[in-house]
Structure formats: structure tokens, C-alpha cells
Amino acid sequence: MTTIRLDKAGRLELPRDMLEIHHWQAGTEFTVEDRPEGVLLRPLNGDLRPVKATPAGSGATGRDRALADAMRDRYAKLGH
Template sequence: MPATPEGLTTIVSTKGQVILPKAIREQRHWASGTRLTVEDTAEGVLLKAAPMFAETNVDAMFGSLGFEGKPKSIDEMDAAVAAEAKRRARD
């Protein structure tokens, strides 16, 4: 990642708001509305783009989508994926 331009400053408003310099926003691809996490570190404040989804694992998600019926075999699933890929290739 390229180094950030030196000498950029900003001011904390009476509401505690800070405007990030355009060069930094563009370098980070932070558009208006980007959610950021704020972390207090020994060297200062660290801003990072917030993840779009909360971290999770397979165990937490297992069974979250209900399905009634006979389970599909791996061969049946492979055939369904291939058929959908073929269908989308025609469209």
C-alpha cells in the first residue's frame, strides 16, 4: 500500500467529528457512509473499515436454514450445480 501523504491535518469539531482528508479516503476506498471501527492504541487512534458481516463459524450457522425432504447426495448436488451453470451460460 502506498504511503499516506505527510502533513495532512484535520480538526475535531465541537461535536467530536473529524473529517478525514480526501487523499486518505481515496487511498482507502472509503466512500461516504463507510462504517469504521475505532481503536485506541498506544500510538494514537486506529481507524479500520468495519467488516460487512459479524464474524461467525459453521457451528453457529449449521441448521439455520430449514429443509424438509430427503437429503441430497453429493452426485445430486453436483448435477444441480452443473445444470444451473449451464442454464446461466445460455442467458
């Protein structure tokens, strides 16, 4: 799990690997939902591409694979 910090202007900076996995770039717009378990961000274009685990031996760390697996499972639970 990655930790990020809210800055004085109220901004959060998402980790680069997460931005690349989802193909999000500067200017991507999101809806923000307040949920009992936290905050949910969704890109406005609805483009929730499936996340695939990186094949073993490709140089990805176990953390990268675990993150991809967790995100894929979460999107599946949300019906995407």
C-alpha cells in the first residue's frame, strides 16, 4: 500500500505507476463519491480498463502485482 499526503492547497498526488496503469493524464476529470469506507474517484469518461497482473519475471515487484490484483478485484466487485 502506498501512502500519499494532502498538501496545504488540498491536493493529493497519485503515484506515477497508478497513473500509468489507468492511462490518466493531466486534465483527466473525476467524479468524487463520499462513501462510508472512504472516498471513491472515478474518471468521468467511465474508462475503467481492466488491470492485469504483470507476468512473473518481467521485473515488476510483488507490490506492483499485488496492487494490480487488488485493483482488478475491486473493479470486478463494483460491476465493471
